[in-house]
Amino acid sequence: MIIGIDLGTTNSACAVWRDGTATLIPNRLGETLTPSAVSIDDSGAVLVGVAARERQASHPDATVTAFKRYMGTKRTTKLGGRDYSAEELSALVLRSLKEDAETFLGEPVTEAVITVPAYFNDQQRKATHRAGELAGLRVERLINEPTAAALAYGIHNLDAEARFFVFDLGGGTFDVSIVEIFEGIIEVRASTGDNQLGGEDFNEVLIALMRERFAEAWGEAARNDRLYQRLREQAERARRDLSGGATATMRVVWEDRAYEMEIDAATFEAQAAGLVERLRDPVLRALRDSDLRPEALSDIILIGGATRMPLVRRAVARMFGRFPNATVNPDEAVALGAAVQAGLKARDAALKEVVVTDVCPYSLGVNVSRALPGGGYEHGIFAPILERNTVIPASRVHGFQTLTDNQSEVVFGIYQGEARLVRDNVEIGKTKVKVPRGPAGQGMEVRFSYDVSGLLEVDIVVAQTGERTSLVINDDHVGDDKIAERRALLAGLKTHPRDEELNRAALARGEKCYENFLGDDRAHVDHLIRRFQHALDGQDPRAVEQARAEFHAALDGLEGERFL
Known part of the structure; x- marks a missing residue:
């Protein structure tokens, strides 16, 4: 059965x-x-x-x-x-x-x-x-x-x-x-x-309101887990009551004292506006x-x-x-x-x-590096192979090349997510591919095949030798410890002009825009981000200001659609 x-x-x-x-x-x-x-x-x-x-x-x-x-x-x-x-x-x-x-x-x-x-x-x-x-x-x-x-x-x-x-x-x-x-x-x-x-987050809005109301009476106990669970239960009840009425009452007993708060729908909705957004x-x-x-x-x-x-x-x-x-x-x-x-x-x-x-609910791809116009390389760029919302089962192939002369191997990290940088996506696998030494530009084809059960198979073929490397993604996953480690590393980066408020906001908008588009538009946003980052690297305030204005104008052109 x-x-x-x-x-x-x-x-x-x-x-x-x-x-x-x-x-x-x-x-x-x-x-x-x-x-x-x-x-x-x-x-x-x-x-x-x-x-x-x-x-x-x-x-x-x-x-x-x-x-x-x-x-x-x-x-x-x-x-x-x-x-x-x-x-x-x-x-x-x-x-x-x-x-x-x-x-x-x-x-x-x-x-x-x-x-x-x-x-x-x-x-x-x-x-x-x-x-x-x-x-x-x-x-x-x-x-x-x-x-x-x-x-x-x-x-x-x-x-x-x-x-x-x-x-x-x-x-x-x-x-x-x-x-x-x-x-x-x-x-x-x-x-x-x-x-x-979800609904739990709307409950947290009500919990925060009651904690604020009785902050003086509860003091440090406001964060007590036992009290929190009582508040959580009352918040769930109040939210349900507000779904059918204009007011609701939250009541808890703590240390032999009853605490009661009446909440009206207008106050709840005002406090929950960010969640609705x-x-x-x-x-x-x-x-x-x-x-x-x-x-x-x-x-x-x-x-x-x-x-x-x-x-x-x-x-x-x-x-x-x-x-x-x-x-x-x-x-x-x-x-x-x-x-x-x-x-x-x-x-x-x-x-x-x-x-x-x-x-496929998330884009799937690999990490790549790019040569910068002024010399040097930009590493950790996400290259989508199967873009999100591709009907499955599906199989897609993408060509890549070696970056430097006499390169003997290429390490492919397999990622899922929508961010431009792989550090902000989830790594789900990794494999190494041997390539014959020679000038930069040795070709490889990477094929992703994804089935209805969520199984991802990666096939990589080296053009010059025909050698094939295959990988079936297993159940290993990135845990909280690795995420915390990555955040700590990012927090330790030196201060740079891109950390300035206006520039950070512009880059954040660009990254969001990158996640919200696909195909040619996504590639265009990627180009805009790299051009703006190049201006930031120059550290010329006037050039940065002009580049930022042009960056926003370009994004306005992409996002200027009907507002829902």
Whole structure:
């Protein structure tokens, strides 16, 4: 038996396709949503779901939630004297869902389609796959959450060509996807998002307000973990109340004293304005990547519990100039869509034959160096080979050349991300290629092949010898320790004119613009950045000022599109 699972940051759910329809599976408490929470009680037993979540305020040292945000990292949580990784904690939730499904269905569950945020990177996807395997499931496919939501919406049953914008704001992640249906094919045109933006961040706004209100009374205790968990619970309740009313009250008891704060919707929305602003860039990027205008969309679909907030719905309506579609339960849509995909995998006769394609969520490429006009080299430049939102499976090839005379080997670092410099992207592999000594310019072809399971194969062929080097990217990942080390190295750089405020702002804008464009436009931005950096290197204030003005003017020309 194969089921569909929505492994969420706040809540998880599972569903099954049978008798021609997708059906949610209730857990042992009769609820269709299971909190993504794990706790260890005094006897050492593992608690999952509501039982675990209810212990968070009282036993914060033995309970953990929101661990999905740390999938694919080396971060661990100590519970009951043992360290657990995010994928191990996720496996405990998946195992609980599997047991509930087996009870409901009356037969063993061995396979699953598991959903992931569209903007999950390679490491996070592999960690999710491993979590399923740790739970005793064969993971038939990982499907992007917005794609699953589109299936729940029923676009696989449409006969006419249509395009949908799926806006998914969950507890811990924000994803947007543009999904198109034509001739029996459901194709994801673009996916992007923010893995660190969700309902939990809106809760933090309310927590900060209450901490500020009682800062004098709480003093240093304001940062106490036990108090924080109580505030977190109250913030979640208040946010839900504000989704349906004008005011909400947060109440906590700390050191035998009750603290109460009433918050109105206007104050909350004003304090959360920065978070709402962060919703716009992924929307713009998805539209730009798919080369579509808002009026070309058939509908805007809202999923994820956080989209119930009126401030979010109003923001979406302003972006698109029309009201979004909220007919599908935002908490259930992803699990139901995963069940539809499970039915497609099982080739259920009740489902019309349809092919579901997906896209590569991040650009994939290698590090290169470039000769500078005045001599010397610029190292660590990211050269994309498979650009983000390429429909997969896909295979792309790019030619490179040796940089110096008598070079005997080339080291290729494999990276994913959108930044111009590889240091700001994620390294997912590395390989060395031997080349025959000779003048600079010895040719090599690098081919990236990426499949629907997220497996990346790299083939490098040296033109002169025909020698081939192949690499299949494994599960190794960059952890927090390496990131911290890189930040420390960057912080130790000497002061340079580019550290001046105006120049830093201009470079930051350029880097953002580089990430927001593809192809020729991206190459043009790269050229503009290098030209501006060349002016900075000259350290002539007048030349820098003129170059900065020209740089901004050029970027204005690229970004001068319709404001949503």
